[in-house]
Amino acid sequence: MNVVEYTHTLTPLARNFDCGNPYLNLFLRSPDALNSSIGKTYVYLTEANDCILGYYNISAGSVDQLENGFRVKSGGAIHIGYFALDERAQHQFQGQMPDGTNLYLGDYLLIECLDRIEQIREGFVGAAVVTLASSEAGEHLYRKHDFLDLDDDLTFSLSEGEGECIPLYLPLDY
């Protein structure tokens, strides 16, 4: 897969990206997608680098325990803040494993994203879990890849716009 860090030279391609969710489209078109204070954005491109098929944004975070009204850090996290695929590309992709299991573009991009997180964890930043706040539309994909509901006494910080989403996490230790 041709997944690269999103840079200023790729921003003209964002105009044609449409995942069907205006909020996620807007993020990619905004300067925030290039802002390292918010996270790092990676884009999935065609081989000729002429079309963005998907993107995700990752940043450092933590999972906290609620203890007597205070938040106490339970473990470091890598947070997937944004994850989106172009709607037309999703419809044009048809994949199937030999046993008949359907494959989706989201499977490919999420596996690539999780591998990148593993590399970051091994080489650069310690973390216990991957966190994300899922929309209803994306929930099935994440659960298929073993993301879990947060325990009742655990929490993590949500970004603006994630308030209505479903908080999920994936432990990184086997």
Place this chain on the structure above:
Amino acid sequence: MNYTVPYNGTFCSKKKILKKRVPSKEAMEIRNYCLSHPLSASKSTDGKIVFKIQGPGEK
């Protein structure tokens, strides 16, 4: 630095993340398949995206 919290025998929080990752059979199979069958995509002249799932070792 001036640490004033007494050491209580661990640098970890009282409640660590205890759950381990237990890959489901479905997730493992999809992951193995995707990693051994790379995906490439190109844009055709009519603007459609053409995907190609390559076989193991195929270039």
